[in-house]
Amino acid sequence: xxxxxxxxxxxxxxxxxxxCVLEERLATSALQTLQDDCARIEQLSLQxxxxxxxxxxxxxxxLEYNWTVNExxxxxxxxxxxxxxxxxxxxxxxxxxxENDIKEFRASLEAVKFYAHSYKHFMGANLxxxx
Numbered sequence: 001x002x003x004x005x006x007x008x009x010x011x012x013x014x015x016x017x018x019x020c021v022l023e024e025r026l027a028t029s030a031l032q033t034l035q036d037d038c039a040r041i042e043q044l045s046l047q048x049x050x051x052x053x054x055x056x057x058x059x060x061x062x063l064e065y066n067w068t069v070n071e072x073x074x075x076x077x078x079x080x081x082x083x084x085x086x087x088x089x090x091x092x093x094x095x096x097x098x099e100n101d102i103k104e105f106r107a108s109l110e111a112v113k114f115y116a117h118s119y120k121h122f123m124g125a126n127l128x129x130x131x
Contacts (some may be wrong), residue, residue, distance in 0.1 A: 089115070
């Protein structure tokens with residue numbers, strides 16, 4: 001009977017490790033995509049004085065689409081209220097782009113970048129999140 005309980009405990013441990021690795025990879029991938037999209041938008045917006053640009057519009061739409069897909073997956077891992085700020089800032093990006101407000105557009109983009117950077121710290125597997 002002892003060997004059976006040890007095997008079960010070992011299998012539970014392996015399963016937990018697999019879930020942690022899956023969570024880490026999913027969160028890292030989603031946040032890296034978010035940061036890459038932001039860098040692309042930042043590069044496009046620095047080249048132009050006008051936000052009414054088809055390339056920039058497509059980049060913002062891609063950011064919104066990628067975040068919508070990734071957010072639905074991340075909601076299984078963290079509380080939705082913890083990550084909803086990114087969606088709000090992306091909505092602001094679209095509004096500021098339609099109003100051609102470059103200053104506010106860049107401020108919202110910086111906020112999205114800040115959230116992506118800070119989410120990596122509290123979503124990742126580290127000792128502080130375990131304790």
